[in-house]
Amino acid sequence: MTDAPLTWYHATAPVAHDRPALSGSLRTRVCVVGGGLTGVSTALHLAERGIDCVLLESERIGHGASGRNGGQIVQGYSADMSKVESAVGAEDAQALWSMMREAVDDIPDRVRRHKIDCDLRWGYLHAAYSARQMDGLKETAETYAKYGYEGCEIVDAAGLGRVLGSDAYVGGMLDPDSGQIQPLAYLRALAGVAEFLGARIFERSPAVEISRGTTVSVRTDTGRVEADWLVLAGNAYLGKIFPPIRPRLMPVASFVAVTQPLDRDLIRALFPQDVAVADCNWALDYFRTTSDGRLLFGAGASYSATTPPGLAKWMTRRIAKVFPELETVGIDHVWGGLIGITANRLPDFGRIAGNILHAQGFSGQGMALTGLAGKLMAETVDGDDSRFKLIEQIGHLPFPGGPFRTPTLVAAMGFAKLRDAIGL
Ligand SMILES: Cc1cc2nc3c(=O)[nH]c(=O)nc-3n(C[C@H](O)[C@H](O)[C@H](O)COP(=O)(O)OP(=O)(O)OC[C@H]3O[C@@H](n4cnc5c(N)ncnc54)[C@H](O)[C@@H]3O)c2cc1C
Known part of the structure; x- marks a missing residue:
């Protein structure tokens, strides 16, 4: 066996x-x-x-x-470029931006040079739940332009339908130079x-x-x-x-579910441009299609390294919030992994x-x-x-150690999730 x-x-x-x-x-x-x-x-x-x-x-x-x-290749650092600038100054921030662009470019370069079969695809949607998040995306697009990348396109609610078959969002930012891969x-x-x-x-x-x-x-x-x-x-x-x-470093768990294969027409309706997607929340949802026609959906942020019971059901509910038509979809694979987060x-x-x-x-x-x-x-x-x-x-503050380590993270994550929920 x-x-x-x-x-x-x-x-x-x-x-x-x-x-x-x-x-x-x-x-x-x-x-x-x-x-x-x-x-x-x-x-x-x-x-x-x-x-x-x-x-x-x-x-x-x-x-x-x-x-x-999640197999998402996302431009930028996990923090805004303003944070990079305050950490290293304007000149070095430009160098860090260029190195990040080089890091993204290295992937297709490797794929070509070594003929790697890994389902590399381009196109990415940052999806916003609120006007505040839309303002944040507009700022991001402007910042990227300041650093020399003008490819991002802001999409409003009316235009979103041509990118994603979901009513969950008020708009987003399309980035053709981010994408997805079988990692x-x-x-x-x-x-x-x-x-x-x-x-x-x-x-x-x-x-x-x-x-x-x-x-x-x-x-x-x-x-x-x-x-x-x-x-x-x-x-x-x-x-x-x-x-x-x-x-x-703080290890934080995130979870991924992969559905049963979906009907091809449904996939085309949900992902008309076949982009990878993530929302703008701190504990964000991120999703895309797989090469064999399934939805791969990631979510959650938990201080616990253990996989929670009933994870597949919880993931199905998360999926249904974005795609109600998948409320009863079967989940064929589900797993968790640890993300290393700095302060x-x-x-x-x-x-x-x-x-x-x-x-x-x-x-x-x-x-x-x-x-x-x-x-x-x-x-x-x-x-x-x-x-x-x-x-x-770049300077890094330590997370507290000993008995305060987990409670501090729980408090920090509780605050971040609350902020997501009330749209702060
Ligand atoms: C669920 C999830 C979703 C994510 N989604 C995305 C995404 O869509 N896009 C994105 O850009 N990033 C994503 N990330 C983050 C991304 O996966 C990581 O940043 C990246 O994989 C880190 O790679 P790494 O090699 O540094 O660490 P890892 O891939 O974690 O590798 C560390 C390795 O070290 C080994 N190891 C540890 N200790 C020892 C030891 N003592 N001796 C020998 N070996 C040891 C481990 O077994 C492990 O294989 C996600 C992470 C998770 C968990």
Whole structure:
């Protein structure tokens, strides 16, 4: 008997070969901990530069957020560019904007170069529930134009029907340069390329102990890796293994449901332009169609890492609020995943003790920025940290620790959800 697939992505992605667990001792230039988009991108860019590296993944490649996410490629950072500007100043904010654009462009570039079959599609709708949210979208479009991207189109209620078959929203912002992808298929292909170029990848090999020094030592239950550099790419799944970076990140659960296949005419009526969609709430709904004609719908934000009981029913009710005609639709797949959130919603890149790099906290917008994270960490190892430093300079407040950690988040999320509900 085989296990049920973890997600719809696992059920449909090209099969990945089983990789061995680490056994015995190895020496390498760079040890990467974590086999999601950040870790695999790091390994790939290192391998392309001819730098030896070993990647350790606790489970299988794509076990974390990268194999469970909404598959939405969204331009921008998870916080407004005004926050980026106040964190790094106007000049560096422009550089961060350009790097974000590069991160988005790198995806189709990789897909073309490596001929990856991952259902990449373009077109994205930010949907507004209120006039206040519409004002926010207009401001976003103006800000993007100020940074040099003029592609966003504001759509009012009357025009929305040509984009989305739902009466739930008052309008939105269409962005042709954001889109969607099968994230696990993309990730598995990148891991294959990294391996082909010489990266050594071990699965079911959780790092359980890290010793610092000019040579970093990473122990697993069955082996040890010694390296000049360590890259921590475990994000919300890293847990307690490296305490210095833990307070800067809060893991928040989000959930995804995939319906049974829908009638083709219904899909065309609901998604006339086949765009991916997200609303503007803090605890947002995000959704799109799959390559096999289903609705993939993500929602929720919870401080608990456990999947709540009755999740499929709860998700169906969320879906029906947007698409009442799907009130009785069957759900074939449902799962949860952990998003690593920072206090200011900007990514947390850093360097500790000279030779330990980390990148985490993409705050729900990591599909593109993780690729950039790996690229910049490889550049740093190769002697040029100028671009890494541009993001590293962003300051991050710690979340409280100990017994206050969860209650603080619950209070913060309660406030955010209340704000969504009353349209503040
Ligand atoms: C439900 C959900 C929906 C999302 N939707 C979107 C979206 O639509 N668009 C978007 O841009 N972003 C989205 N995100 C966020 C996005 O998925 C993440 O930003 C991105 O995948 C982070 O990649 P990562 O490689 O940093 O971390 P992960 O993908 O979480 O990878 C970390 C890996 O490290 C491994 N690991 C942890 N500790 C150890 C250890 N000690 N030893 C070895 N391995 C270890 C884990 O097993 C895991 O595989 C979503 C996230 C979730 C959870």
